[in-house]
Amino acid sequence: MCYLSRIKAVLGLGRLFHQTRSLMWFFAFFIIVFNTFPANTFPVGPSPTSQPFHLSLLNLIPAANAATGVNGVSRSDWLLPKVAPSPENNKMDKKKAELGKMLFFDPRLSGDGRTSCATCHDPALGWSDGLTTATGHNGIRLPRATLSIVNVGFNKILMWDGRNIQLEEQAIEPIFNPVEMNNTEQNLLKTLRSIPGYVKAFKEAYWGLGVSSNRVARSLAMYQRQVVSVNSPFAKWIRGNESAMTESQKRGFEVFIDTNRGNCITCHRPPNFMDNGFHNIGLLSFKNKKPDLGRFSQKKVNMTKGAFRTPTLWNIAETAPYFHDGSAKNLRQVLNHYISGGKTRTNLSPNMKVLRLKPEEQKDLIAFLNALTGEIDQKLTQFTLPR
Amino acid sequence: MKHGIFAPGLIAILIAGTVFAFFTSASANAREHIIGQANLQFSVPLKVIKPGDRVTFVNNDSVVHNIISQTAGLQFDLGVFEPGMQKSVSFNQKNGVVDVECTVHPNMKLTLFIF
Numbered sequence: 001m002c003y004l005s006r007i008k009a010v011l012g013l014g015r016l017f018h019q020t021r022s023l024m025w026f027f028a029f030f031i032i033v034f035n036t037f038p039a040n041t042f043p044v045g046p047s048p049t050s051q052p053f054h055l056s057l058l059n060l061i062p063a064a065n066a067a068t069g070v071n072g073v074s075r076s077d078w079l080l081p082k083v084a085p086s087p088e089n090n091k092m093d094k095k096k097a098e099l100g101k102m103l104f105f106d107p108r109l110s111g112d113g114r115t116s117c118a119t120c121h122d123p124a125l126g127w128s129d130g131l132t133t134a135t136g137h138n139g140i141r142l143p144r145a146t147l148s149i150v151n152v153g154f155n156k157i158l159m160w161d162g163r164n165i166q167l168e169e170q171a172i173e174p175i176f177n178p179v180e181m182n183n184t185e186q187n188l189l190k191t192l193r194s195i196p197g198y199v200k201a202f203k204e205a206y207w208g209l210g211v212s213s214n215r216v217a218r219s220l221a222m223y224q225r226q227v228v229s230v231n232s233p234f235a236k237w238i239r240g241n242e243s244a245m246t247e248s249q250k251r252g253f254e255v256f257i258d259t260n261r262g263n264c265i266t267c268h269r270p271p272n273f274m275d276n277g278f279h280n281i282g283l284l285s286f287k288n289k290k291p292d293l294g295r296f297s298q299k300k301v302n303m304t305k306g307a308f309r310t311p312t313l314w315n316i317a318e319t320a321p322y323f324h325d326g327s328a329k330n331l332r333q334v335l336n337h338y339i340s341g342g343k344t345r346t347n348l349s350p351n352m353k354v355l356r357l358k359p360e361e362q363k364d365l366i367a368f369l370n371a372l373t374g375e376i377d378q379k380l381t382q383f384t385l386p387r
Numbered sequence: 388m389k390h391g392i393f394a395p396g397l398i399a400i401l402i403a404g405t406v407f408a409f410f411t412s413a414s415a416n417a418r419e420h421i422i423g424q425a426n427l428q429f430s431v432p433l434k435v436i437k438p439g440d441r442v443t444f445v446n447n448d449s450v451v452h453n454i455i456s457q458t459a460g461l462q463f464d465l466g467v468f469e470p471g472m473q474k475s476v477s478f479n480q481k482n483g484v485v486d487v488e489c490t491v492h493p494n495m496k497l498t499l500f501i502f
Contacts, residue, residue: 277492350451
């Protein structure tokens, strides 16, 4: 006490403290309260301690204005141009695309001269191969089904696991993949430079420049951007031709976009019937001892385990079998899988749910999927390989 | 001397309060930023926030998302993010650039600048 009196005496604050004691208590109280609970920052849930910096992952609170379905889908949302958009560094050019067509169908791009891009992306098989999973170099069976390249130019992420973003980088990858076309860059360039027709075509397309793997990639990508489905019954219908689809197909479209019935639109969204997203749809093959983890190979997050990119549905009736493992032989089996809500529950996408579709609705839905089959420009398959 | 009983306590509280206020001044100014998700996009592609601010992600979309950051030292994973839910993250580090994305829809990207 004596010590305190000395301090007060030195500071000359004894009287002040005495007169304003109540006020000080008041201020002290507010200093503490306001610094402990700043506005809008009242803690709701526990903070994880394992994080390298402070995170408050708050409890889940329903948002008042959450959307509950894909409402307001109009026909125009599904309209697509006849050619897919090109990046700034590879604008559409007729000569480059023509060169790309020759390259696409030419087996000389492969290491053994027997496999072309069209071997797996066969126009007669819906620009896919009709196989459960693809066949690679020397007949080796690859783990995943071949994706059709129909409308591939509209996709923002490519391959089942999304390992490519640009079509240019994707187009060149199989040529150098040892289990696919098994070529080397050196051998590819040597081969193409030995063919006068290619040397000439490259010079004409690329302002006098010669063969390069970069230009091979650019031309292949440009060619593939032209592979677009047009004039399907659905495409005609969305442009106003009411008789282009049957009544069953129209009903099937309603089932397709209804999240309480088909729920297809959750992932197969307009305009390209895909969401550039990755989902584990609960296929039986995910129960295997060493299942294909899909997107997880590119993005190590729990939710990506067994997730694969949504494929487009344009011309889907032509590209059986279905799913990344080719496990569905036809659209009926695809539908049966989705009706089940997924056969493997591990890491199943929350978008998957058991569908309660009446037999008529199932029939209509399949009828609608058949209405997505359009034409591909015939000129895209007419070519003469250079010599 | 009768007031001497209260004075030490009062001084102690004032000092404690001042010290506490000093060290928590950042959180006192903390703000909450609401970032929505709709049509497979964040409501903004980038956002500038201050240390201590909180970002609340609101799923206004019709589909499930999974919002994460894999930026070194700034990682988080908000898990399954159903339509209608909201989840918050507080950023208390001094500065940094945080790349946020949805693992289900990788084209959904957001950059947070903290400084």
